[in-house]
Structures are given as C-alpha cells and as structure tokens.
Amino acid sequence: MTPELGQLALILALLLALAQGILPILGAWRGNAALMALARPAAAGQAVFVGLAFAILAWAFLQSDFSVAYVANNSNLALPWYYRLAAVWGAHEGSMLLWVTILNVWTVALAAFSAQLPDAFRARVLGVLGLIGVGFLAFILFTSNPFARLLPVPADGADLNPLLQDPGMTFHPPVIYMGYVGFSVAFAFAIAGLLGGELEQAWVRWSRPWTNIAWGFLSAGIVAGSWWAYAELGWGGWWFWDPVENASFMPWLVGAALVHAQAVTEKRGSLRAWTILLSIFAFSLSLLGTFLVRSGVLTSVHAFASDPRRGLFILGFLVVVVGGSLLLYALRAPKVVGGKPFALVSRESAVLVGNLLLTTAAAMVLLGTLFPLIGDALHLGKISVGPPYFGFLFTLLMLPVVLLLPFGPFLRWGGSGGGAQLRSVLLRVSVAALACAIVAAFFADGRLKAVAGVAGAVWAGTGTLLYVYKRWREMPRGRRYPAEMAGMLLAHAGVGVFVIGVLLSESLSTTRDVRMAPGQTQSIGRYDFRFDGVAATRGPNWHAEQATVTVSEDGRTLATMHPQKRTYLRGQVQTESAIDPGIVRDLYVALGEPMDPQHLEGAWALRLYHKPFVRWIWGGGLLMMLGGFAAAADRRFRTKRQAGADETVPAGAQESHA
Amino acid sequence: MRAPLRLLCVLLLGLAGLAAAQAIDPLPFKDHAQEVRFQQLTSQLRCLVCQNENLADSNAGLARDLRHEVFEQMQQGKSDDEIKQYLVARYSDFVLYDPPLQAGTVLLWFGPLLVLLGGAVAVAVTIRRRSRRAVPATPTETGDDDW
Amino acid sequence: MxxxxxxxxxxxxxxxxxxxxxxxxxxxxxEVPSPLIDKPAPAYALPKLDDPAQTVSKAAMLGHPYLLNVFASWCIACGEEHPVLMAEGRTLGIPVVGYNYKDAPEDAKAWLAQHGNPYDLIVADREGRTAIDFGVYGAPESFLVDAKGVIRYKRIGPFTPEAIERELKPAIAALQRETP
Structure with a gap:
C-alpha cells in the first residue's frame, strides 16, 4: 500500500505546486494580498508531500520492497544499506524525484529567508519556482513513475550499477543537483523582476547569495564527479569532455559569469539586462543538461533509458520555460542604460571581458557537444568531437581569463585612476611568474606545458596574494577581508591551484601497461612497484581477485596497494583501482587480466600511473566552492536595506538604448 | 560518468564477462617514447564499439585488435597521420576525436570565434558608450562597500 | 531587435x-556509415570454415555478386538475424557467404549445426584482421559485393524481413539490371 501513498503524495504535491505557481503570480498582478500570501503555505505543503514521497521511496529501498519495479531494478538483498539509500537516485525515475526534492529544499529555504522581500516580489519568485515544480512533477507522474509496481514480485532485485557503488558517486548526484536546481532561484528572481518591472539593482542584491551558493554546490558536484571518474573508472583520467560532463560544465561556466555580473549590477547598477539574461541562461543550461542526458538525442553515456516520450516532454517543458522567459526578456528587459558610467580601464570592463570569455567557452562546449547532431541534421556524416577539440579551444579561451585575473581586484569601479598601482602589479606578477617558470624549466626537462602551468598559476596566485597583502596593510583589523571579498580571493586562488594541477599532471604523468609475474618489479621514475601476487577476497555483494603491489622509493617502502578486479552478483566485472595519494603526486595501480586465464598465480597485466599534482585539480575546484559559499555568507546580504539605496534609477529615466 | 554505457554496450554485444574491465594491454614497446606516442595516439581515436570510449581505454575486442594494429604500424615506422588515414579509410572520420578541418566542420572550428568576435563587438560598444559618459575621477569612493 | x-x-x-x-x-x-560503399572491397584470402586448407580470395569471387554476412556464435544479435537468413537467404538469387568473425571454428560449427546453415560458403577470420579492412565493428554486418568486387551496400546490425524487402532486394535488383 505504501508505494501508492508515495504516488498520491506526488499527485498532491503537483496540485499544490499548481496553486503555488499560479495564484500568487495572479495575486501579484492583481494586487490581491490574500492570493500572494498563499505562496508560502503552498510551497511548504508541496515540500511536505514531495519529502514524503522521497521518504517512501527510500523506505521501499531500505525494506527491499521488490514489488516496486524501480527498487527491483536497482537494488538487491545483498546490497549494503548505504548503497540501497544511494540507489534511490541511482537511475532515471529516482533521480528526477531527487531533483524535485532539492527544488523544494531551495524553495523552502527561500520562503523562510525572504522576509525582507516585498510581498509582490516574493509571491512572484515563489510562483516561478512553483511552476518549475509543476513541470518536473508532471514529468515524473506521466513518464517516469518511481512507484510503478512489478508483478509478479521477484524474490530478489537486480543490482545497482556497480560503478555507482562508490562513495564518490553516492554524493555526486545530490550535490550537483543542488547546483543545477540552485540556479532556479536566480532564474526565479530574474523572471519575477521582469514580470514586475522591479528595480534590478534591488533584486540582484537579494539573489546574489543564492547564486553564489548554487555555483559553489555545482563546483563541488563537478569535483565529486571528476574524482569518481578518476578513482573508479581506472583510466586515471579526470575529465573526458563527455556530453554528460559537458552538460554540467556549461551551467558552471555561465554561473561563473553570472556571479561576476551580479556583483557589477548590484554595486554599480550596470549590466542589468546582461545579468538577467545570464540568470536565464544558467538555469536553462541546467535544464538542457537534463534534456541531453535523458532524451537520448546524443550518443550519450548515461544508463538512463532513452525514451522519445520523455525527450518530447522535456523538450516541451524547455520550450515553455526557456522560450517563455527569453520572450519575456525580449519584451521587458530594461531598455535603459542604468547604473554608473565606467571607463575603459575599470573593474566593470574587466568583468565584461571575463564574462565574454566564459560565455563564449560555454557556447563552444555547447556547439561541440551538439555538433554530431548538427552533422546528422545537415548530412555532414558522422563526426566525433572529443577532448582534442574541447581541450584546445578551452585553453585558448581561458588563457586571457587567467591573465586578467590578478588585476580584477586592483581595478577600481568606474575606473578612475590607479594606473600606477596596476603597473606595479603587472611588474610584480610578471617577475614572479617568470622566475618560477625558469626554476620550473629545470625540473620539468623543458616540457613547455608544465612550465606554462607553473607560470600561469604563479601569475594568478601572486596577483591574489598581492591583493591580500594590500588589504592587510591598508585596512584596520576586522575590516580587512569582508566575507564577499574573502570568497573572491579563495575562488581566484582556486584558479591558480587548478591551473597547476591540470598542466602539471597532464604534462608530467607517466602511464605504463606492464606484464608482471609475482616478485617482479617495474619502475616509474624513482618509484619501484613490486607485484606480490593475487589472492581471492570478497565483500558484501562481490568477490574479487586482489593484487598486492608494494611501492618503494630508493629501497624505502612507501605503500602497499591492493587493486582489485571485482565480480558483482550479476556477473558485472568492475576494476577497483588502488591509489596512494600525496600532495605532490598520486601513485595509482589498476589490475587487468591474468596473462594466462588458467594460471591466476602467474603473471598479470597491470597499469601503473605516476600522477604529479593531480590532486591540485580538485583542490582548486574545492577552493572555488569555498569561495562561492564564503561570499554568500557576507553580512551585507543579510542586512535589510532599502531597495536600490545606492542609486535609484527609475525605469525610463535615463537615455534609452540605441 | 561514461561508465554505464560500458555495461550497456557489454549487454548489447553479448560480450559479458569479456569487457567491463578496463583495457590493460602490455605491449612490447621499443622504448618509453614510443609508448607515450602510442598512448597519445590511441587516446585520440574513438572506439566504434563502446562509442564513448577511446581506443586506449576500451576493452572491447575490436578496440584491442585496432590497438594492436596501431602498434604494428608504429613498429613499421608509420607516422601518426598515416595510421589515422588507415583507420579513417576503413571506419570514416568517426574514429577521430580530433575532427579534421573540412567544409563540414568549418562551423565547428570557427563557430566559437564568431561568437567571440560578435561578443567582443558588443562589449566594445558597451564600454565605449559607457566611458563617454564617464564623469571625471571621483576618488571619494573608498568605502568598504566599494572595494 | x-x-x-x-x-x-x-x-x-x-x-x-x-x-x-x-x-x-x-x-x-x-551506426557509423561505412566509407567503403561504392569502393572496391579489400583484397582478402580467408580459409574456409569447414576446410581450412582451402582459401577463398576476393579474386576468386569476382564475376558474380554475393552477400557477405558477418556472424559469430558469441553474437546475440546474430541469433536474432539467423532465422531471417534461413527463411530468406535462398530467395535472394545471389550466393550468401558467411563471414565467421573472431570465433572458434568448433563453436561456429556447433552453432550452425544447432540453428541451421543459411550459407553457400563460409570463410573464417579467426583473428579479425581482415575484418578491419572491411571496417567491421560488430556483428552482424552484411556487405553486398558486386560482380566487379565493389561494395554496393552495407547493413549494420541484424537483417529483418522488412529490411531485406526495403533495402537489400532493391539493391540486388539494381545490380542485376546493370549486368544482365
């Protein structure tokens, strides 16, 4: 009976979402306070029922209720309880439920912390979020019901995809959805602003912390996914430019642009239309990611069964949400040049150029991802677009961003003066980057990529440190680093750390596929890997051949590693690599096949990796995440302010756009 | 995240038990430089069986055959381009993860440049328009709010 | 605007x-369309499945069109296609040549003994080396080779009765119009 209750809960949630989506917006339009006041209780009610549905599905997994088809397909009796819980979002239906659940988390948080918003504005924001909820709940109920029954009830379920039986994969979906769905808040603010014609400067201040948090979560989710690919797939790679990865990366790039554009609009009143457009883009790309992954229009990698009905539904939803909001933008975007003027050399200009590069990068990723489809449409033949394309163009586009990065904080709003200071910063970062590049050249045997990585990272890092120092010297204690600035500094430092990680690990890594008999040693650089044979082992729902590999450096034992080749219940074979982590290098061993299948005690094929600085990649990503969170914590966003206290520009009061 | 397809692909091809583990394939390279060249080349070639994997990583039977073919041709002194041509002649441009610049891929390679140029014009116009209205320096704004 | x-x-x-x-x-x-359509089939010389001492070469097959059907006993989709070939293979009017791909000969023979043999002739490519020249990337695949040894049509995946009616038979008919 309980699964039916789950479905009932979803139906009630859909009805409440309809109420939340329609009535408050009507109320705001008509000036009806009673209708507007419905927004918060409706949102709370929707959240209760969605939460209930989620809990019922989780309970079905924990109880191994195989009468529910989704449970039977993605779990079994031997699966440990924590992976049963993670299996809730291990496939299509449940992950959509997770999406809606997280949407409700965001909505409730917004409803709770929106006391300072004007009533009409809050009603519109919650209404827009309600409409998004309607779309997704209808999608679940009509095409992807997680509570569908299975008859006859099987004695045991299939299995959760073994690749997903990993801690990294357990956390990756909820975190990345927090990011995706979090952009819905900025989107709702933008739409509410367009609907009501409110002063953009005011709503941008309110929406900034939400955007920063969403972007921080998205960073964390991408880091988790990348880490999972690295640790679990056994290829030692951390990014493949696969359509599914690109789907999460596009909103991240646009989100990074949005975080900066919002700062400009909030503080200076400029770039209003652009900020609105970016808010729409960031969320639209999140939706687009969902579409790409689930519609099956690309040779994508996801296990999500592609079903044209689902694809059509999401496409229709995209048309309504994205098409509608872009049309609304065209009709109602601020037609005036608002805000304070700025000079060519100013922080506004720098942000604009950075925005241009980030959005171009997102457009490039979109084009590359969709090009095989364009090829089909225009009969250009089957074309593959892969890492060489994306890697090359992305590097070209990000190079100016890294070069510009140190100067951002030193540039002044509006751009008056400060030229001497900029020249001094330029001199210092150049000297530091050059000096470190020369030193690095000795260590890297002249490998250009490594030298460029060190130079780029030092360039960005020195600039950031110089600004830290300047604030330290000039400002009184306690006022040196407001949270918003600290966030910016953390994220910028993260860029430097990331650059080191990417370029050094790519240029200095060594990979070897070797054949090793027990007792044999193979070396990579200073590291000696001794193969000590293979033994059988087992876990809760798998058995495995487990190798022992002892790594030593100059005769000193560093680590004993145990790569495995697991066989899960349903016969799926899965490599479990062993990693010896370090700050400046990872050692990584993956176990292949026995050279002679009849002699497991004989020689095996192994893959050995030495990966310098690879962890800095995720370290950089985590610093960016922290930056997003820290900036959102700024007190400024919590204090109640008069709308547009900086410079109120009533719509239409200034010269109109040419 | 590419992994689920591996499983799917294993099921589709009925190769269960053969694939799903990764491709670890010790080959007798002449020296490490050749091994690096081999790794770089095979990682830029797409496997036709499990289509979201490159030749270096795929454990599909065909990927193994093609890897060995690439290895053989390297021993014969063929250049990377010759090896790519060999595969393209048999399997079409689909095998190349690095799409060649042709009439059909002009949009792919130069599309981003167009976006960049269009955007640059818009940015330049915006900055010009806004800076013309710039009032003389107002160095009074040194509040904390205005860092 | x-x-x-x-x-x-x-x-x-x-x-x-x-x-x-x-x-x-x-x-x-x-599905990746083959670049070999309307190009000469690669030269090959493969042993017969039932008599490895004899080889079949491209040159020996010139002079009349034939259908080359790639199959293997380990290939599930080939099992789906098999009954279709059993039923329709003889109605095509051209020889159907089996191309046993990366298979142990005893497995292939046992498979054919169990499911029936729709082929006029079977060649075996144990290592899959020649299959690379044909651009084979899975099984089943089928090539229609004309009398001059040119590949005129390729089917990727199993034949269905509809596919035979809609694609293969018209292609064969076109060949026969060319060379009466």
Missing part, C-alpha cells in the same frame, strides 16, 4: 532537438 536574438537562437536549438528526437526513433545512433 537584438533582444530577440537569444530567443531566435533558442528556437534553432529547439529545432535541432526536435530533429534529434525524430531522427533517433528511426536510426540507430551507434
């Missing part, structure tokens, strides 16, 4: 996605 640009861009995307959904209901995404 410039404010409508994002909207128009989005309409293009929608058109593309709509096309994608429609296209993929009728096409297998994983």
């Amino acid at each position: 410039s404010r409508l640009l994002p909207f128009f861009g989005f309409l293009l995307l929608v058109a593309l996605f709509g096309f994608g959904i429609w296209w993929n209901t009728g096409h297998d995404q994983r």
Whole structure:
C-alpha cells in the first residue's frame, strides 16, 4: 500500500505546486494580498508531500520492497544499506524525484529567508519556482513513475550499477543537483523582476547569495564527479569532455559569469539586462543538461533509458520555460542604460571581458557537444568531437581569463585612476611568474606545458596574494577581508591551484601497461612497484581477485596497494583501482587480466600511473566552492536595506538604448 | 560518468564477462617514447564499439585488435597521420576525436570565434558608450562597500 | 531587435532537438556509415570454415555478386538475424557467404549445426584482421559485393524481413539490371 501513498503524495504535491505557481503570480498582478500570501503555505505543503514521497521511496529501498519495479531494478538483498539509500537516485525515475526534492529544499529555504522581500516580489519568485515544480512533477507522474509496481514480485532485485557503488558517486548526484536546481532561484528572481518591472539593482542584491551558493554546490558536484571518474573508472583520467560532463560544465561556466555580473549590477547598477539574461541562461543550461542526458538525442553515456516520450516532454517543458522567459526578456528587459558610467580601464570592463570569455567557452562546449547532431541534421556524416577539440579551444579561451585575473581586484569601479598601482602589479606578477617558470624549466626537462602551468598559476596566485597583502596593510583589523571579498580571493586562488594541477599532471604523468609475474618489479621514475601476487577476497555483494603491489622509493617502502578486479552478483566485472595519494603526486595501480586465464598465480597485466599534482585539480575546484559559499555568507546580504539605496534609477529615466 | 554505457554496450554485444574491465594491454614497446606516442595516439581515436570510449581505454575486442594494429604500424615506422588515414579509410572520420578541418566542420572550428568576435563587438560598444559618459575621477569612493 | 536574438537562437536549438528526437526513433545512433560503399572491397584470402586448407580470395569471387554476412556464435544479435537468413537467404538469387568473425571454428560449427546453415560458403577470420579492412565493428554486418568486387551496400546490425524487402532486394535488383 505504501508505494501508492508515495504516488498520491506526488499527485498532491503537483496540485499544490499548481496553486503555488499560479495564484500568487495572479495575486501579484492583481494586487490581491490574500492570493500572494498563499505562496508560502503552498510551497511548504508541496515540500511536505514531495519529502514524503522521497521518504517512501527510500523506505521501499531500505525494506527491499521488490514489488516496486524501480527498487527491483536497482537494488538487491545483498546490497549494503548505504548503497540501497544511494540507489534511490541511482537511475532515471529516482533521480528526477531527487531533483524535485532539492527544488523544494531551495524553495523552502527561500520562503523562510525572504522576509525582507516585498510581498509582490516574493509571491512572484515563489510562483516561478512553483511552476518549475509543476513541470518536473508532471514529468515524473506521466513518464517516469518511481512507484510503478512489478508483478509478479521477484524474490530478489537486480543490482545497482556497480560503478555507482562508490562513495564518490553516492554524493555526486545530490550535490550537483543542488547546483543545477540552485540556479532556479536566480532564474526565479530574474523572471519575477521582469514580470514586475522591479528595480534590478534591488533584486540582484537579494539573489546574489543564492547564486553564489548554487555555483559553489555545482563546483563541488563537478569535483565529486571528476574524482569518481578518476578513482573508479581506472583510466586515471579526470575529465573526458563527455556530453554528460559537458552538460554540467556549461551551467558552471555561465554561473561563473553570472556571479561576476551580479556583483557589477548590484554595486554599480550596470549590466542589468546582461545579468538577467545570464540568470536565464544558467538555469536553462541546467535544464538542457537534463534534456541531453535523458532524451537520448546524443550518443550519450548515461544508463538512463532513452525514451522519445520523455525527450518530447522535456523538450516541451524547455520550450515553455526557456522560450517563455527569453520572450519575456525580449519584451521587458530594461531598455535603459542604468547604473554608473565606467571607463575603459575599470573593474566593470574587466568583468565584461571575463564574462565574454566564459560565455563564449560555454557556447563552444555547447556547439561541440551538439555538433554530431548538427552533422546528422545537415548530412555532414558522422563526426566525433572529443577532448582534442574541447581541450584546445578551452585553453585558448581561458588563457586571457587567467591573465586578467590578478588585476580584477586592483581595478577600481568606474575606473578612475590607479594606473600606477596596476603597473606595479603587472611588474610584480610578471617577475614572479617568470622566475618560477625558469626554476620550473629545470625540473620539468623543458616540457613547455608544465612550465606554462607553473607560470600561469604563479601569475594568478601572486596577483591574489598581492591583493591580500594590500588589504592587510591598508585596512584596520576586522575590516580587512569582508566575507564577499574573502570568497573572491579563495575562488581566484582556486584558479591558480587548478591551473597547476591540470598542466602539471597532464604534462608530467607517466602511464605504463606492464606484464608482471609475482616478485617482479617495474619502475616509474624513482618509484619501484613490486607485484606480490593475487589472492581471492570478497565483500558484501562481490568477490574479487586482489593484487598486492608494494611501492618503494630508493629501497624505502612507501605503500602497499591492493587493486582489485571485482565480480558483482550479476556477473558485472568492475576494476577497483588502488591509489596512494600525496600532495605532490598520486601513485595509482589498476589490475587487468591474468596473462594466462588458467594460471591466476602467474603473471598479470597491470597499469601503473605516476600522477604529479593531480590532486591540485580538485583542490582548486574545492577552493572555488569555498569561495562561492564564503561570499554568500557576507553580512551585507543579510542586512535589510532599502531597495536600490545606492542609486535609484527609475525605469525610463535615463537615455534609452540605441 | 561514461561508465554505464560500458555495461550497456557489454549487454548489447553479448560480450559479458569479456569487457567491463578496463583495457590493460602490455605491449612490447621499443622504448618509453614510443609508448607515450602510442598512448597519445590511441587516446585520440574513438572506439566504434563502446562509442564513448577511446581506443586506449576500451576493452572491447575490436578496440584491442585496432590497438594492436596501431602498434604494428608504429613498429613499421608509420607516422601518426598515416595510421589515422588507415583507420579513417576503413571506419570514416568517426574514429577521430580530433575532427579534421573540412567544409563540414568549418562551423565547428570557427563557430566559437564568431561568437567571440560578435561578443567582443558588443562589449566594445558597451564600454565605449559607457566611458563617454564617464564623469571625471571621483576618488571619494573608498568605502568598504566599494572595494 | 537584438533582444530577440537569444530567443531566435533558442528556437534553432529547439529545432535541432526536435530533429534529434525524430531522427533517433528511426536510426540507430551507434551506426557509423561505412566509407567503403561504392569502393572496391579489400583484397582478402580467408580459409574456409569447414576446410581450412582451402582459401577463398576476393579474386576468386569476382564475376558474380554475393552477400557477405558477418556472424559469430558469441553474437546475440546474430541469433536474432539467423532465422531471417534461413527463411530468406535462398530467395535472394545471389550466393550468401558467411563471414565467421573472431570465433572458434568448433563453436561456429556447433552453432550452425544447432540453428541451421543459411550459407553457400563460409570463410573464417579467426583473428579479425581482415575484418578491419572491411571496417567491421560488430556483428552482424552484411556487405553486398558486386560482380566487379565493389561494395554496393552495407547493413549494420541484424537483417529483418522488412529490411531485406526495403533495402537489400532493391539493391540486388539494381545490380542485376546493370549486368544482365
């Protein structure tokens, strides 16, 4: 009976979402306070029922209720309880439920912390979020019901995809959805602003912390996914430019642009239309990611069964949400040049150029991802677009961003003066980057990529440190680093750390596929890997051949590693690599096949990796995440302010756009 | 995240038990430089069986055959381009993860440049328009709010 | 006007996605069209399955068109295609040559003994080396080779009765019109 209750809960949630989506917006339009006041209780009610549905599905997994088809397909009796819980979002239906659940988390948080918003504005924001909820709940109920029954009830379920039986994969979906769905808040603010014609400067201040948090979560989710690919797939790679990865990366790039554009609009009143457009883009790309992954229009990698009905539904939803909001933008975007003027050399200009590069990068990723489809449409033949394309163009586009990065904080709003200071910063970062590049050249045997990585990272890092120092010297204690600035500094430092990680690990890594008999040693650089044979082992729902590999450096034992080749219940074979982590290098061993299948005690094929600085990649990503969170914590966003206290520009009061 | 397809692909091809583990394939390279060249080349070639994997990583039977073919041709002194041509002649441009610049891929390679140029014009116009209205320096704004 | 640009861009995307959904209901995404269509088939010399001492070469097969059907005992989709070939193979009017791909000869023979043999002749490519020249990337695949040894048509994936009627038979008919 309980699964039916789950479905009932979803139906009630859909009805409440309809109420939340329609009535408050009507109320705001008509000036009806009673209708507007419905927004918060409706949102709370929707959240209760969605939460209930989620809990019922989780309970079905924990109880191994195989009468529910989704449970039977993605779990079994031997699966440990924590992976049963993670299996809730291990496939299509449940992950959509997770999406809606997280949407409700965001909505409730917004409803709770929106006391300072004007009533009409809050009603519109919650209404827009309600409409998004309607779309997704209808999608679940009509095409992807997680509570569908299975008859006859099987004695045991299939299995959760073994690749997903990993801690990294357990956390990756909820975190990345927090990011995706979090952009819905900025989107709702933008739409509410367009609907009501409110002063953009005011709503941008309110929406900034939400955007920063969403972007921080998205960073964390991408880091988790990348880490999972690295640790679990056994290829030692951390990014493949696969359509599914690109789907999460596009909103991240646009989100990074949005975080900066919002700062400009909030503080200076400029770039209003652009900020609105970016808010729409960031969320639209999140939706687009969902579409790409689930519609099956690309040779994508996801296990999500592609079903044209689902694809059509999401496409229709995209048309309504994205098409509608872009049309609304065209009709109602601020037609005036608002805000304070700025000079060519100013922080506004720098942000604009950075925005241009980030959005171009997102457009490039979109084009590359969709090009095989364009090829089909225009009969250009089957074309593959892969890492060489994306890697090359992305590097070209990000190079100016890294070069510009140190100067951002030193540039002044509006751009008056400060030229001497900029020249001094330029001199210092150049000297530091050059000096470190020369030193690095000795260590890297002249490998250009490594030298460029060190130079780029030092360039960005020195600039950031110089600004830290300047604030330290000039400002009184306690006022040196407001949270918003600290966030910016953390994220910028993260860029430097990331650059080191990417370029050094790519240029200095060594990979070897070797054949090793027990007792044999193979070396990579200073590291000696001794193969000590293979033994059988087992876990809760798998058995495995487990190798022992002892790594030593100059005769000193560093680590004993145990790569495995697991066989899960349903016969799926899965490599479990062993990693010896370090700050400046990872050692990584993956176990292949026995050279002679009849002699497991004989020689095996192994893959050995030495990966310098690879962890800095995720370290950089985590610093960016922290930056997003820290900036959102700024007190400024919590204090109640008069709308547009900086410079109120009533719509239409200034010269109109040419 | 590419992994689920591996499983799917294993099921589709009925190769269960053969694939799903990764491709670890010790080959007798002449020296490490050749091994690096081999790794770089095979990682830029797409496997036709499990289509979201490159030749270096795929454990599909065909990927193994093609890897060995690439290895053989390297021993014969063929250049990377010759090896790519060999595969393209048999399997079409689909095998190349690095799409060649042709009439059909002009949009792919130069599309981003167009976006960049269009955007640059818009940015330049915006900055010009806004800076013309710039009032003389107002160095009074040194509040904390205005860092 | 410039404010409508994002909207128009989005309409293009929608058109593309709509096309994608429609296209993929009728096409297998994983299908990679062969560049060898209308090109001479690669030269080959392969042993017969039932008599490895004898080899069959491209030159020996010149002079009349034939269908080369790639199959293997380990290939599940080949099992689906097999009854179709058993039923329709003899009605094509041209020889059907089996191309046993990366298979142990005893497995292949046992498989044919169990399911029946629709082939006029079977060649074996144990290592799959020649299959690379044909651009084979899975089984089943089928090549229609004309009398001059040129590949005229390729089917990727199993033949269905509809595919034979709609694609293969017209292609054979076209060949026969050329060389009476």
